[in-house]
Amino acid sequence: MNHLADLPFWAAWLVAAFLFIGGSLTLIGSFGLYRLRSFYDRIHAPTLGTSWGTAAVVLASIICFSVLQSRPVFQEILVGIFVTITTPVTLMLLGRAALYRDRSENNPNVPAVDPPEGILDQPKMGDKLESVEQCSSKHE
Amino acid sequence: MSTAILYWAIMFAQTALVAAMLLALTRMIKGPRAQDRVLGLDTLYVNSMLLLLVFGIRTGNTLYFEASLIIAILGFVATVALAKFLMRGEVIE
Numbered sequence: 001m002n003h004l005a006d007l008p009f010w011a012a013w014l015v016a017a018f019l020f021i022g023g024s025l026t027l028i029g030s031f032g033l034y035r036l037r038s039f040y041d042r043i044h045a046p047t048l049g050t051s052w053g054t055a056a057v058v059l060a061s062i063i064c065f066s067v068l069q070s071r072p073v074f075q076e077i078l079v080g081i082f083v084t085i086t087t088p089v090t091l092m093l094l095g096r097a098a099l100y101r102d103r104s105e106n107n108p109n110v111p112a113v114d115p116p117e118g119i120l121d122q123p124k125m126g127d128k129l130e131s132v133e134q135c136s137s138k139h140e
Numbered sequence: 141m142s143t144a145i146l147y148w149a150i151m152f153a154q155t156a157l158v159a160a161m162l163l164a165l166t167r168m169i170k171g172p173r174a175q176d177r178v179l180g181l182d183t184l185y186v187n188s189m190l191l192l193l194v195f196g197i198r199t200g201n202t203l204y205f206e207a208s209l210i211i212a213i214l215g216f217v218a219t220v221a222l223a224k225f226l227m228r229g230e231v232i233e
Contacts, residue, residue: 003200005143012142016149019194023153026190030160033167033183039175042167046183049160054186057153057193061205064197075202076193079209083186086216090182093220097227098175 003068011067015060022056025049038109039098043091050087054080150198157191178222185215 007015025048032045058080065073102110161184168180189208196204221231 004146004198007142007146009142012146015197016145019149019153019197022190023156023194026187027156027160027163030163030183030187033180034163039173039179042176043179046164046179046186049183049190050186053190057190061193061197065202068200073202076205079189079193079205079212082209082212082216083189086212090216090219090223093223093227094175094178094182097223098173100227101173101175 007064007067011063015064018056018060018063022053022060025056026053029053040095043095043098047087047091050083054083150194153194154191154198157187157194161187161191174226178219178226181222182215182219185211185218189215 004012029046029048029050032048033042036042036045058076061076062073065076099110164180164183164187166180168177168184171177171180189211192204192208192211196202196208225231
């Protein structure tokens with residue numbers, strides 16, 4: 001930890017504040033992942049860690065190394081850009097996959113669906129009973 | 141004074157990130173369905189990447205940055221492949 005003694009006062013405070021923000025936001029996001037009830041609630045929680053959790057830690061790292069090496073060091077921003085771009089892609093894919101699985105199993109706790117065309121043509125449970133009654137009355 | 145503040149901030153960030161990794165691991169083990177486990181694995185990847193960045197600040201070594209970049213890329217590919225598998229039942233069609 002000797003190199004950290006070379007940091008000036010303002011840089012140490014900035015790095016410490018960003019580390020504090022990043023660590024606590026990531027912890028809150030993971031606690032939401034652990035605590036929330038349904039999967040569709042849970043999928044929102046870790047984005048707290050991937051948005052400002054990552055951004056704060058990356059900013060702390062950029063400030064620390066830029067001040068220590070006395071030249072701008074921007075390589076850590078690659079991690080931030082990459083995580084910012086890829087998180088929506090993965091979470092939307094995962095959400096669509098979960099929605100597909102839940103709908104194919106006819107789970108009741110799933111958002112409503114615009115029915116595909118084939119399903120509209122098939123009779124529902126109540127329709128079938130009525131039609132059976134109509135058929136039987138016709139036969140009589 | 142400033143070194144002590146920085147030391148405690150780094151200790152706090154490491155503790156919080158390890159606790160977050162434990163929570164994600166709990167969700168990954170306990171998760172009622174497969175998509176919960178995949179989400180827990182994704183969160184675990186992101187948290188370990190952040191932990192490596194904090195390690196880099198602590199040791200003053202820029203080598204940890206490259207490891208965290210590789211973890212981010214592998215996590216993205218792994219989560220996309222697992223989501224595709226959950227959707228279709230196979231990864232490459």
